[in-house]
Amino acid sequence: IFENSNDASIEVAEEIAKLIRRKQLSDEMCVLGLATGSSPIRVYEELVRMHQEEGLSFENVVTFNLDEYLPMDKENTQSYHYFMHEHLFNHVDILPENVHIPDGKVSNEKVVDYCLSYEKKIKDFGGLDFQLLGIGRTGHIGFNEPGSHYNSGTRVITLDHITRVDAAPAFLGIDNVPRKAITMGIATVLGAKRIVLLGWGQNKAEIIKNTVEGEISSQVPATYLQSHKNCTFVLDIGAGSELT
Numbered sequence: 001i002f003e004n005s006n007d008a009s010i011e012v013a014e015e016i017a018k019l020i021r022r023k024q025l026s027d028e029m030c031v032l033g034l035a036t037g038s039s040p041i042r043v044y045e046e047l048v049r050m051h052q053e054e055g056l057s058f059e060n061v062v063t064f065n066l067d068e069y070l071p072m073d074k075e076n077t078q079s080y081h082y083f084m085h086e087h088l089f090n091h092v093d094i095l096p097e098n099v100h101i102p103d104g105k106v107s108n109e110k111v112v113d114y115c116l117s118y119e120k121k122i123k124d125f126g127g128l129d130f131q132l133l134g135i136g137r138t139g140h141i142g143f144n145e146p147g148s149h150y151n152s153g154t155r156v157i158t159l160d161h162i163t164r165v166d167a168a169p170a171f172l173g174i175d176n177v178p179r180k181a182i183t184m185g186i187a188t189v190l191g192a193k194r195i196v197l198l199g200w201g202q203n204k205a206e207i208i209k210n211t212v213e214g215e216i217s218s219q220v221p222a223t224y225l226q227s228h229k230n231c232t233f234v235l236d237i238g239a240g241s242e243l244t
C-alpha cells in the first residue's frame with residue numbers, strides 16, 4: 001500500500017522496465033499482458049518518459065491486451081485500441097506487429113476461432129512474462145465478470161450491468177455502452193509468470209477487501225488471483241482502507 005497512486009505507478013513502471021532490460025540482455029522477447037482503464041495510465045506515462053529520457057527500448061517487447069469491446073471500431077476514441085496507442089504505443093519504439101489487441105470488429109462466425117488463435121499466439125511466445133491488471137467493482141479482471149470459470153480462456157463475454165454503468169460516462173450514456181466484449185480468460189491471466197493488480201481510490205476499497213480476504217469464488221473472479229504464486233496488489237491508501 002503506497003501513500004499515493006503516483007509513487008505506486010512509478011514503482012510498477014520500474015519493475016516492468018527492469019524486466020524489459022533483463023530480457024534484452026539475454027536476447028529474449030518480453031511478453032507483457034496489458035490493461036486499459038484509468039488505473040494503468042500513470043504507469044504508461046512513466047514508461048513513455050523512460051523511453052524518451054532514459055533510452056528504454058520496446059524493440060524486444062510483445063504485448064497482448066486483456067480485452068476490447070464488441071462490436072468496436074479501432075478508430076473509435078472509445079476503443080481500447082485507441083486508448084493503448086494514445087497512452088503508450090504511439091510514443092515508444094514497439095514494432096506494430098508485436099502489438100496484440102482483441103479485434104472488436106471480428107464477425108460472429110469467426111469470433112470463436114479468433115479467440116482460440118489469440119490464446120495460441122500468447123502460448124507461441126512462451127506465455128505472458130508479466131500481466132498488469134486493474135479491477136472492476138464487480139470483481140472482474142480483464143472483462144471476466146462474475147460467473148467466469150477458473151479454466152476460461154479468451155472468449156466473448158456479456159458485460160455486467162455495473163460494468164456498463166461505470167463505462168457510461170465515457171460513452172455519454174449507458175445505451176451507447178456495448179453489451180459484449182472479447183476478454184482473455186482467467187486461465188490466460190493466471191498463466192502469467194508475474195501478475196500486478198493496480199487499485200486506486202476509496203471506491204475500490206470494498207472490492208479489494210472482498211478479493212483479498214474473501215473466499216475464492218466465481219462470483220468475485222479476482223479472488224482466483226489468491227491461487228497465483230507471484231501476484232502483488234499495488235494499492236493506494238484509499239483502495240487499501242478496508243483491509244483488516
Ligand code: F6R
Pocket residue numbers: 034035036037038039040066067133134135136137140141142143
Ligand atoms: C481494462 C480491464 C478492466 C479494468 C477495470 C478497472 O482493460 O481489463 O478490468 O482494469 O474495469 O478499470 P479502471 O482502471 O478504469 O477503474
